[in-house]
Amino acid sequence: MSLPAWNEGPRRAAILDYLARVTAEGGPDYVPPAERIAVFDNDGTLWCEKPAYIQALFILDRLREQAASDPDLAGRAVVKALLAGDLAAAAKEGTDAVAEVLLDTHSGLTTEEFERAVERWMESFRHPGFDVPFTGLVYAPMIELLDLLRGHGFRVFVVTGGGVDFVRVVGSELYGVHADDVVGSAVEVDFERRDGQVVLVRKAALAGSPNEGPPKVASIHAHIGRRPIVAVGNSAGDREMLEFAHTGARPSLCVVVNHDDAEREYAYGGEAVTNPNAEPILTTAERFGWTVVSMRDDWSRVFA
Amino acid sequence: MSLPAWNEGPRRAAILDYLARVTAEGGPDYVPPAERIAVFDNDGTLWCEKPAYIQALFILDRLREQAASDPDLAGRAVVKALLAGDLAAAAKEGTDAVAEVLLDTHSGLTTEEFERAVERWMESFRHPGFDVPFTGLVYAPMIELLDLLRGHGFRVFVVTGGGVDFVRVVGSELYGVHADDVVGSAVEVDFERRDGQVVLVRKAALAGSPNEGPPKVASIHAHIGRRPIVAVGNSAGDREMLEFAHTGARPSLCVVVNHDDAEREYAYGGEAVTNPNAEPILTTAERFGWTVVSMRDDWSRVFA
Numbered sequence: 001m002s003l004p005a006w007n008e009g010p011r012r013a014a015i016l017d018y019l020a021r022v023t024a025e026g027g028p029d030y031v032p033p034a035e036r037i038a039v040f041d042n043d044g045t046l047w048c049e050k051p052a053y054i055q056a057l058f059i060l061d062r063l064r065e066q067a068a069s070d071p072d073l074a075g076r077a078v079v080k081a082l083l084a085g086d087l088a089a090a091a092k093e094g095t096d097a098v099a100e101v102l103l104d105t106h107s108g109l110t111t112e113e114f115e116r117a118v119e120r121w122m123e124s125f126r127h128p129g130f131d132v133p134f135t136g137l138v139y140a141p142m143i144e145l146l147d148l149l150r151g152h153g154f155r156v157f158v159v160t161g162g163g164v165d166f167v168r169v170v171g172s173e174l175y176g177v178h179a180d181d182v183v184g185s186a187v188e189v190d191f192e193r194r195d196g197q198v199v200l201v202r203k204a205a206l207a208g209s210p211n212e213g214p215p216k217v218a219s220i221h222a223h224i225g226r227r228p229i230v231a232v233g234n235s236a237g238d239r240e241m242l243e244f245a246h247t248g249a250r251p252s253l254c255v256v257v258n259h260d261d262a263e264r265e266y267a268y269g270g271e272a273v274t275n276p277n278a279e280p281i282l283t284t285a286e287r288f289g290w291t292v293v294s295m296r297d298d299w300s301r302v303f304a
Numbered sequence: 305m306s307l308p309a310w311n312e313g314p315r316r317a318a319i320l321d322y323l324a325r326v327t328a329e330g331g332p333d334y335v336p337p338a339e340r341i342a343v344f345d346n347d348g349t350l351w352c353e354k355p356a357y358i359q360a361l362f363i364l365d366r367l368r369e370q371a372a373s374d375p376d377l378a379g380r381a382v383v384k385a386l387l388a389g390d391l392a393a394a395a396k397e398g399t400d401a402v403a404e405v406l407l408d409t410h411s412g413l414t415t416e417e418f419e420r421a422v423e424r425w426m427e428s429f430r431h432p433g434f435d436v437p438f439t440g441l442v443y444a445p446m447i448e449l450l451d452l453l454r455g456h457g458f459r460v461f462v463v464t465g466g467g468v469d470f471v472r473v474v475g476s477e478l479y480g481v482h483a484d485d486v487v488g489s490a491v492e493v494d495f496e497r498r499d500g501q502v503v504l505v506r507k508a509a510l511a512g513s514p515n516e517g518p519p520k521v522a523s524i525h526a527h528i529g530r531r532p533i534v535a536v537g538n539s540a541g542d543r544e545m546l547e548f549a550h551t552g553a554r555p556s557l558c559v560v561v562n563h564d565d566a567e568r569e570y571a572y573g574g575e576a577v578t579n580p581n582a583e584p585i586l587t588t589a590e591r592f593g594w595t596v597v598s599m600r601d602d603w604s605r606v607f608a
């Protein structure tokens with residue numbers, strides 16, 4: 001049976017019906033394989049983003065290490081606040097100060113050294129709430145959906161607000177995507193020759209905008225080069241990406257995950273994490289008629 | 305037989321030997337499939353770049369159209385020089401003036417309108433030297449090499465100094481690559497909603513650096529996320545990309561095309577087209593021991 005971790009009902013039926021229509025040769029909604037592009041947000045869509053983004057835990061672990069051997073760094077108010085988990089106090093020091101400290105945790109590393117640092121950290125990571133390794137944070141119904149899409153000739157991309165170099169490492173293991181199938185926020189790099197080897201060295205500065213909101217549409221064009229026909233997200237930062245798929249010439253499937261399952265995961269609905277002034281994504285989804293998936297009602301199993 | 309459009313000899317043998325080694329399971333040079341990434345320059349490497357970049361001919365045709373209906377534009381010295389094909393006179397007006405006029409030829413179009421403009425132009429294009437359509441400008445030996453690499457589990461990317469949105473259109477037809485397998489220079493885009501549809505509108509400004517030299521390495525990381533093990537180019541703008549492959553931990557194959565065939569194509573060697581001060585790529589290739597392919601001696605057939 002397709003999508004076994006999905007309960008029978010209108011959401012599961014909408015997905016299966018859509019896939020049947022766009023792959024029915026000769027049918028009115030048929031879409032040629034080259035145009036079967038699906039984009040998925042990552043945090044809160046493919047895996048758990050609470051109590052904090054997993055990448056934030058990775059960065060804070062590194063900051064803790066740095067502070068342990070650098071009293072000046074450890075004494076800074078913004079660092080104290082971040083390491084105490086007091087985000088309100090950290091925010092008082094200013095967004096720039098927070099960003100500078102966080103971006104500096106891995107500056108100076110080559111892109112390949114950074115990759116290995118992520119791999120090492122992942123090996124020992126346990127989720128603070130569920131006490132599972134990172135492989136236990138992935139939503140089983142979403143893995144099934146990725147596989148089902150691929151089985152219908154779709155190419156699947158992860159379009160994340162997270163750091164592209166972080167998500168690439170986890171994405172190959174968790175979602176079966178290639179590094180080039182991940183689009184995300186990036187830091188600037190310097191071209192260098194170190195001991196005769198060409199390397200790229202990470203700087204403590206973002207390259208362009210964080211990959212949220214309208215920049216997700218621009219980065220989809222820059223990296224993928226085609227308008228997606230399937231888009232899946234869970235927050236206001238995914239709105240424009242969903243609208244991009246929704247307003248194309250082809251039949252589209254737009255899915256929003258509603259976190260409403262306090263028992264098996266977390267219940268925080270469509271809360272706008274990064275921009276509190278944005279329209280909640282559940283409101284947007286209702287207006288456009290997108291498929292809103294209830295984690296509580298539509299998923300028989302949550303984690304893979 | 306593999307590579308039928310290649311003459312027997314040391315270059316063809318070097319390629320076949322390399323592919324045999326990196327795919328021999330259990331052998332000392334074995335490379336797992338996930339790391340089999342090949343990058344190809346486009347102009348002068350996969351297809352003909354003389355008497356001018358094909359994309360330049362596309363842009364000039366559009367400028368000619370615009371000038372025909374805009375006397376102010378037609379009267380500008382830089383436009384007159386460009387349309388007369390007098391690049392020296394155009395350069396006298398300054399690089400910025402030239403870039404502004406050229407970038408403005410397609411500003412205001414959505415990315416999807418631009419794609420259709422390229423497709424329409426391609427339909428009627430004939431090469432001014434060979435009087436063939438654009439499909440007749442592709443090097444047959446390179447198409448064979450792309451196919452052979454794919455047959456050995458490689459993923460093939462085009463990494464071009466040309467405009468990514470232009471090369472994507474031709475690339476899918478000529479090289480069998482997806483839009484997301486093309487990395488190139490890009491223009492800035494504006495996110496807009498036009499008549500309720502989310503679109504991206506081209507601006508008359510480059511997004512970041514032209515994709516030549518060290519930026520090719522940065523863009524390979526940004527888009528592909530892995531160090532290539534095979535790199536193929538033909539000019540000084542490909543040097544850093546070739547060095548990136550050459551200096552990795554894996555066995556690499558670096559190939560430089562030498563245009564030395566005045567009879568069947570053009571003879572201009574490793575001339576540095578965009579940066580006359582750069583070391584000629586043939587000199588670099590000799591120092592690193594890269595495989596230099598003579599179009600005249602190594603290819604039994606040039607065009608596909």
